[in-house]
Amino acid sequence: MYKKLFVLVAVLTFVLSTVSVGMAQDKEGNKAVADKVTSLVATAKKAIKTVPADAVKKAIDAKEKAIYLDVRDGGEFAAGHLPGAKNISRGTLEFKVAKEIPDTNAKIYVYCKTMGRSALATKTLNDLGYKNAVLMNAKYEDWVKAGYPVER
Template sequence: MIQKIEPAAAIRLLDAKKAQAVDVREPDEYAVGHIPGAKLLPLGEVMSRAAEVLPDKDAPWLVYCRTGRRSADAVQKLDALGYTNIYDLGGILSWPYEIEGDFEGHF
């Protein structure tokens, strides 16, 4: 099931270790800055690598990208692959909490 989730609800799940963030941007974008602990699964690799990167199809996954377009596409693909607990977090540009990486003014 796909659900939208707001950053405030997402951070509560992440802090409680009840969900895992998934970044569907490209590796260079991830390196610039990402939600701490997020798994990297570029959109173009979702269909081929989801089982490897996200092995538990019933775990809560919080999917995000830069602005929300790629995350919306990714959650549809994950749903088609049988993932049952997917949240579309949207874009990291609207994430008001900690970001780790080497962002040097890239955002």
């Protein structure tokens, strides 16, 4: 009886320690990836032009011939977006942009929820030859908090 109990405790100890080590490694791995993503976004931001949200609002108010590109996912876009915005999610941008925005000289204001996806998207657009793609230097929620117009 004690032998079975000892074996059971030994097996449980082994399993729990293995799982704990795996979880610790996973957290370290996730942090390493998160740090790399943060670095990618920071590098992209250094390489692109940015404009403040109030400049984007002025462009909308002036009916400037421009594209307001929301690179969030469809559900986020449906919940609210800048007036007249076009939605191409960051995950499909490279595959859809040539068809959706054929003019590489178009003025494009790019935004998202946190400026991460939009920074990467703006850099990608510039790399693809879209010379006038700029990052709106504000989070979408900052736009909303400022009382700027939103469409749903």
